[in-house]
Amino acid sequence: MKFVDEASIKVEAGKGGDGCLSFRREKYIAHGGPDGGDGGDGGSVYLKGDAALNTLVDYRFKPRCKAQKGEHGKGSDRKGAKGEDVYLRVPLGTSVFDDETDEYLGDVSRADEIMLVAKAGFHGLGNVRFKSSTNRAPRQTSKGGAGEIRNLRLELRLIADVGLLGLPNAGKSTLVATVSAARPKIADYPFTTLVPNLGVVRLGEDESFVIADIPGLIEGAADGAGLGVQFLKHLARTRLLLHLVDIAPLDNSDPVENFHVIEQELANYSEGIALKDRWLVLTKLDTMTAAEAKLRAADILKRLNLSMPVFMISAVANQGTRELMSAVYQYLADLRAQEMADAALEEAYAEQEARIVSETHIYAMSRRDIRRAERLQEKQRAEDDDDDFDDEDDPDEYDLDEDQDEDDVDYEYVEGEDPEDGDFEDDDFEDDDDDDHGVIVHYER
Numbered sequence: 001m002k003f004v005d006e007a008s009i010k011v012e013a014g015k016g017g018d019g020c021l022s023f024r025r026e027k028y029i030a031h032g033g034p035d036g037g038d039g040g041d042g043g044s045v046y047l048k049g050d051a052a053l054n055t056l057v058d059y060r061f062k063p064r065c066k067a068q069k070g071e072h073g074k075g076s077d078r079k080g081a082k083g084e085d086v087y088l089r090v091p092l093g094t095s096v097f098d099d100e101t102d103e104y105l106g107d108v109s110r111a112d113e114i115m116l117v118a119k120a121g122f123h124g125l126g127n128v129r130f131k132s133s134t135n136r137a138p139r140q141t142s143k144g145g146a147g148e149i150r151n152l153r154l155e156l157r158l159i160a161d162v163g164l165l166g167l168p169n170a171g172k173s174t175l176v177a178t179v180s181a182a183r184p185k186i187a188d189y190p191f192t193t194l195v196p197n198l199g200v201v202r203l204g205e206d207e208s209f210v211i212a213d214i215p216g217l218i219e220g221a222a223d224g225a226g227l228g229v230q231f232l233k234h235l236a237r238t239r240l241l242l243h244l245v246d247i248a249p250l251d252n253s254d255p256v257e258n259f260h261v262i263e264q265e266l267a268n269y270s271e272g273i274a275l276k277d278r279w280l281v282l283t284k285l286d287t288m289t290a291a292e293a294k295l296r297a298a299d300i301l302k303r304l305n306l307s308m309p310v311f312m313i314s315a316v317a318n319q320g321t322r323e324l325m326s327a328v329y330q331y332l333a334d335l336r337a338q339e340m341a342d343a344a345l346e347e348a349y350a351e352q353e354a355r356i357v358s359e360t361h362i363y364a365m366s367r368r369d370i371r372r373a374e375r376l377q378e379k380q381r382a383e384d385d386d387d388d389f390d391d392e393d394d395p396d397e398y399d400l401d402e403d404q405d406e407d408d409v410d411y412e413y414v415e416g417e418d419p420e421d422g423d424f425e426d427d428d429f430e431d432d433d434d435d436d437h438g439v440i441v442h443y444e445r
Contacts (some may be wrong), residue, residue, distance in 0.1 A: 003195035005156040005234070006364070007059035008099055012066040014042025014083035016031055016121035016144025019129070022071030023137070034138055035077045036126030040070030042147045043083030045118035049108040053091035056156055056200075067118070069143060073126040083120060093159040093237060095357050099151040102365065104358060109159060109237075117152060121145035155233065158196055160212035161332055163235040165266070166244035167258050168216030171283035173197065174315040175244065176213045179325050184213060191215065196234045201325050209332055210295060212238065219261045232269050233360040237353060239332060241278040242324075247312075248287050254302045255282075269363060272356035278330075279309045282322065287316040 017039025024032025045067050065088060071080030096105040096117060108115050121350035122145040161186050164172040173184040173193050180199025185192050193215045202208045214231040237242060243262060259280070267274040281301065285293045297312055311327070313320035339346040 002387065004055050004057040004060055004356060005158075005196075005231075007056040007154045008151065009059050009065065009088075010064045010149070010151050011045040011088075011118040011153065012064075012149045013044050013118040013120045013147030014067040014069040015147050016040070016042050016123040017070035017072040017080035018144050019124035019126040020075060020078075021127045021139060021141050022075035024076075033136065034127040034131050035075055036128055036141060037073035037075070037078040038126050038129065039078065039123040039144045040080035040082040042070045042120035042144070043067030043085045044116060044120040044147075045086045045088065046092050047094070047096065047108050047115045047117055048087045049092050049094075049111050049113040050089040051092055051111040054091060054158070055091065056154055058093070059088075059154065067120065069147070070121070070123055072144075073124065073141075077126070077128055080275045082125065085120075087114070090154065091156055093157045095155045095157060095361070097153045097155065097361060099153040103362070104354075104361070105152075107357070118148045120148050121147040126277055155364065157236045157357070157360075158198060158212055158234040159210070159237050160198060160234070161209040161239050162211045162328055163238040163241050164213045164244060165235075165241055165262055165278075166210065166216060167218065167246070168192075168261065169250075170216060170244040170246050171315050172213045172216070172244055175281075175283070175313070175321065176211060177322055178315045178318055180211060182213075196231050201329075203325060203329055207329055209329055217265050219265070232266070232273065233364070235273055236270075236356040236360055237277075238276065239335060240328060241273075241276050242281050242328075243278050244281045244283050245300075246284050247282045247293060247300070248284060254262060255300050259304060270356055270359040272352060272359055275352075277308075279311065279328075280304075282312045283308070284316075285305035285312055285319060286317045441442045 019039055020036035022034065022036035024035045026032060045065060064084055067086045068083035070083045073080050090108055092109055092111065094108045096107070096115065097103065098105060105117065106115055106406050124144040125142040127138045127141050130140040132138075136186050141378040164175065166172050168191050173186050176182050176184055176197060176199045179201050182197055182199030193213060195215070197213045199213070200208055201211055201274060214234055214236055217232075243259065247255060249255065249258065263274075282297055288296070288420070293312065297310075301310060309327070311320060311324045313324055315321060339349065
């Protein structure tokens, strides 16, 4: 299934049914009075969280959704039926924005959570509602209200506890495959991972957390280089980031410079994500001896001069991975305990998450505007090239009268002569078998 984390949809709630204008008409009952019923409410449109989904691909092929309108009221004081509500299933972690105003409408982050995105139109009133002591035969009714229409932008941010950062081929996918049951694609070339992957790390019966692997970043990713930073938004809901650095890159690049490249791209993308807690993980210890790895790691840490926790692992050899995952679980457990004890911490985290959602949305919109501008420029250049090509076309080879069409001209062709070198005349010729100069053939162009 194709991974799609952004979609634009149009939702339209149902219109309310109109009220009925009716009077009671029965045998032996004089002046029965008004009995027009109310219309029914229209159907609303809701988003509903579904834990079984992990992509918004369905809304790429079905970008419009319209709820049912309410039925009109009927006589005998009968109310019209309510329009059926529509529930659109979305994966957990879906953020909802108004695509016209960029207003943040909310998140769907729990299973079966329901969010109203288009409110139904209110029902119209029948004439029985307008009856009074002074108006005993009212002919007033009201129309049903229009349903709300909205253009929405859905942005999926995967829900994970831990996120992995790093350059391509830093060992992120290998680590996820080693510590969880996930099986992402692994190869010895860059950009093997094209979409985010989630894995559940289980350390015990009740000890587990979710880890997210996103495609690797390169220098200039914030400006669109490589796969860009379009998947960094999936780190918005994580509590901890693990920055993986290859201790001995095959391209002989400097691990310290590689570390700073990712940190800079992270800061350029979102200040909120850049402020998240991060740990440094030096990977691929299996590519050298233990003594060499120790010396190289000491040199890297001395030059970086970091205050964050540092771990050294080899995912291929399953070396140090258990210790790393145990430390991550303990960190998450302590964090949850602190938030349960202090409500202010939980509120601060919610504010930080909302800020990151806003930052990543603004960045996504700016990149979309840039792409649209580039496409318009390409289209304009193509049109200009077509105009230049038309201007360079050969002029008409023959001069025609103003009231004469080119298709009506007869040309004379003499066998043995080049038509382009000869002079064509507009006179009609008859075939002459006695002509010594050749055979004269009439044809129309």
